[in-house]
Amino acid sequence: MTELSLIDLHTHSSASDGALSPSALVDFACTRGLKVVALTDHDTVGGVAEAQRTAQGRLQLIPGIEMSTVWRSFQIHVVGLFLDINHPELQACLAEQHQKRIERAEEIGHKLERLGFTDAYARTKAQAQEGASITRGNYARFIASTGACRSSDEAFNKYLKRGRPAYVKTQWGSVERAVQVILAAGGIPVLAHPRRYIMTNTKLRELIDEFKRAGGVALEVSSAQQRPCDRQYLAELCGRFDLLASVGSDFHCQGAWRDVGFNLALPDNCTALWQSQQYAERFDIHTQFA
Helix, strand or coil: CECCCCEEEEECCCCCCCCCCHHHHHHHHHHCCCCEEEECCECCCCCHHHHHHHHCCCCEEEEEEEEEEEECCEEEEEEEECCCCCCHHHHHHHHHHHHHHHHHHHHHHHHHHHCCCCCHHHHHHHHCCCCCCCCHHHHHHHHHHCCCCCCHHHHHHHHHCCCCCCCCCCCCEEHHHHHHHHHHCCCEEEECCHHHCCCCHHHHHHHHHHHHHHCCCEEEEEECCCCHHHHHHHHHHHHHHCCEEEEECCECCCCCCCCCCCCCCECCCCCEHHHCCCCHHHCCCCHHHC
């Protein structure tokens, strides 16, 4: 295993449901000694410009996104790295996603109000950055702030996850569409945290096969909260499907188990994005990490 704590290709800021502003996220990553960070907010690139300004001369800030999709009733996330954030096709897709997020957020708010949370949508928006893409993560922090739950994780599991009383299903676009939009914008499509989807190994392999055939490039092999056996299995799937490996903490807020750069070692039997001939030149990192 190789320690890769200086590279984190999946983080969130207050432009979606992260606790830190884009600038504060960069500052925090610098205190952790990171050299390469991708900002991958949910269905928005609204924080990228601010993060890049703050990162200049300090670390490489990769413009990215985490796009919501649906595959066979499962909500699947596809990360895009090195995006042209102004690309027309990307912007058109994000406008559609933004409207769907507003509709979903409003419906979640209605459900929470019926459960006794007064003005849930308005209060959640007020806690978020202006113009932020409101997600279940924002609502989880709102619920925790009311004292109804001890933590955001508890709030998510009690109210917002699939099957819970404030869950709202959204008809996101397909995995294929997300991959095509990311590629059109010059990006690298990465299947985010594959082991977090509650599905059988057979279905996971079918998902990865469709992702690959759509033009997908990499699997997020290493995540902050992950069993070693899952990491090894994903590394083996990279070999089986001829995919590269990515790493990402999925950072949302400071904590013991999902901090920026935390626990992101890759097994030796897979090839990292920054090690590949095709993509290495995009990464501004020292030769010892090549």
